[in-house]
Amino acid sequence: MIYKDDITNLKTDISEKIGQKIIVKGTLGRSKSFEKEATIQKAYPNLFIVKYEENERNVTYSYTDVLTRTVEVQVLNGDTYTPLIPPVETTKKVKMV
Numbered sequence: 001m002i003y004k005d006d007i008t009n010l011k012t013d014i015s016e017k018i019g020q021k022i023i024v025k026g027t028l029g030r031s032k033s034f035e036k037e038a039t040i041q042k043a044y045p046n047l048f049i050v051k052y053e054e055n056e057r058n059v060t061y062s063y064t065d066v067l068t069r070t071v072e073v074q075v076l077n078g079d080t081y082t083p084l085i086p087p088v089e090t091t092k093k094v095k096m097v
Contacts, residue, residue, distance in 0.1 A: 002067050010063045013084060015043040023081050024050060024061075025072040 018040050025035045038050040038059075047062045065071040066085060074081035 002064060006067055007063050010066060010085070011043065011045070014040060014048050014063070017075055018043060021053075021076040022050065022084075023074040023076075024052075024059075025074070026070060 020040055022038050022040060023035060024038050025033065027033045037053040039053070041049040041051050041058065043049075047060045049058055049060050051058050061071055066073055069085070073084040075084055
């Protein structure tokens, strides 16, 4: 479940990273995925704009795209890219007998 605080925190994080290089990962359906380098251009109340490096194209994403993991965003910190949203840890349920 996505809470209002989650969206507010993500908006703040993305607004602070305007101009930074990122990697955007997502799926295009039918086992097709993409991974592109981009730069965060602008942040608005409901969405943010990134500019892809390879074709100089602007693309918009909503904050819920990132929170629902439809799109994964990794931010360049020095020499390495770190996820904007930490990966979800999956736990295995053990059936008690």
